[in-house]
Amino acid sequence: MIRFSLTCDQAHDFDAWFSSGADFDRQAEAGFVSCPHCGSSVVSKRLMAPSVATARSREAHQQLAMDVQRGEVIAKLRDMVKTIKENAEDVGERFPEEARKIHYGEADQRGLIGKASPEEARALIDEGIEIAPLPVLPDDVN
Structure with a gap:
């Protein structure tokens, strides 16, 4: 899914989700895309900055994944130590x-x-x- 920033002929800005750019074009041509503010079906895409994964965002996602894995490993080790101490x-x-x-x-x-x-x-x-x-x-x- 792709989020597009849109604008109508009355200068209302809004966002909408589409499966692709071609999907937006088909729906807009058929008159299925309309402004939620005024109902105008004369809608176009606004200039958007692409969503680019930065090193910082990749690091944050990797850190989150590592934290989850680390927690699972620590839980298993904790169970192992408990079993050893009990026996x-x-x-x-x-x-x-x-x-x-x-x-x-x-x-x-x-x-x-x-x-x-x-x-x-x-x-x-x-x-x-x-x-x-x-x-x-x-x-x-x-």
Whole structure:
């Protein structure tokens, strides 16, 4: 659909929507286009600036799309973290010790969450113990 700025022979300005320029021409010739102010069917198109997508408008549309996608990803991550926390034992600061016990068969296999310093985490990984940090999501730090 195309919006045309129109004017009648009585100098009334108005807008109307048409499927194409040819559609406007056909309807105007048949007398189907009339001024909403005075009813005149002598109507012509006014000079219009084309609607051009600027870099700024493209950026705004892209940002909106990214915000929607970002929200969906964050919601999925939030669900994942919730499931992990519901199905794991929180051992707090004892995480490195408990992870080693499980890895070396000194404790039963189970899901763990807890805290480890960067050095402790590197040491666990170097020992072949599989660990992964839980993501910190927006609103989790407020």
